[in-house]
Amino acid sequence: MSDLPDGVTRRDVEGRERLCTRGRPVYGEPTDGDWRVWDASRSKLGAMLELGMETGLTGGESVLYLGAANGTTVSHVADFAGPTYAVEFAARPVRDLLEAAEPRSNLFPLLKDARKPATYAHVVEANLDVVVQDVATRGQASVANRNARFLAEDGRLLLAVKARSEDVAERPEEVFDEVRSELEERYEILAESRLDRFHTDHLGIVARPR
Numbered sequence: 001m002s003d004l005p006d007g008v009t010r011r012d013v014e015g016r017e018r019l020c021t022r023g024r025p026v027y028g029e030p031t032d033g034d035w036r037v038w039d040a041s042r043s044k045l046g047a048m049l050e051l052g053m054e055t056g057l058t059g060g061e062s063v064l065y066l067g068a069a070n071g072t073t074v075s076h077v078a079d080f081a082g083p084t085y086a087v088e089f090a091a092r093p094v095r096d097l098l099e100a101a102e103p104r105s106n107l108f109p110l111l112k113d114a115r116k117p118a119t120y121a122h123v124v125e126a127n128l129d130v131v132v133q134d135v136a137t138r139g140q141a142s143v144a145n146r147n148a149r150f151l152a153e154d155g156r157l158l159l160a161v162k163a164r165s166e167d168v169a170e171r172p173e174e175v176f177d178e179v180r181s182e183l184e185e186r187y188e189i190l191a192e193s194r195l196d197r198f199h200t201d202h203l204g205i206v207a208r209p210r
């Protein structure tokens with residue numbers, strides 16, 4: 001089992017050992033008053049950590065998070081990371097995301113389209129440590145490739161791929177093969193794991209830029 005980043009821990013909350021970060025609750029998750037449960041069944045990155053994937057996260061990293069939705073996962077990321085840029089293109093969830101960002105001075109919501117990195121390149125710092133992606137739309141490898149420009153040479157992509165978003169009719173294994181080969185244009189894949197225990201037909205990938 002890989003180490004958890006600093007700022008992420010396992011604690012007994014409501015009688016059960018749970019993955020937790022420290023911060024103000026966001027989505028009604030249980031808390032012991034200080035630490036709040038990071039629910040892996042509601043978070044692909046949480047699932048990657050629960051499954052012991054080698055994410056390379058140590059805590060304090062600079063992060064670009066693509067597909068932030070209403071802030072469930074990115075709020076946990078901001079609890080243990082450094083500057084965290086959260087891109088989401090749907091206006092409705094961004095309202096909740098703004099609320100999650102309110103008590104987190106390192107979380108920067110951006111109402112932007114992750115397929116168009118040039119529209120936020122002037123805001124997001126260069127040479128980031130980590131890009132986290134969970135966009136669940138067609139063209140997931142293309143989004144990751146376009147955003148490789150933000151990563152430092154030794155940075156990491158932590159990607160959740162949802163097979164059914166690419167093609168509902170195709171077998172997930174075939175979708176994952178296609179995503180892998182497109183990703184390899186810009187990244188070297190370091191680790192991968194199916195996330196099905198928490199998220200059906202999803203693959204978690206850890207990669208570094210080429």
Ligand code: SAM
Pocket residue numbers: 042043044066067068069070071072073074087088089090093112113114115134135136137
């Ligand atoms: N990552 C979120 C979490 O764990 O809390 C859940 C993300 S949800 C599965 C996918 C999100 O990606 C949706 O909110 C969707 O609007 C957003 N999305 C999809 N395509 C996008 C794009 N091109 N640019 C920005 N956001 C996108």
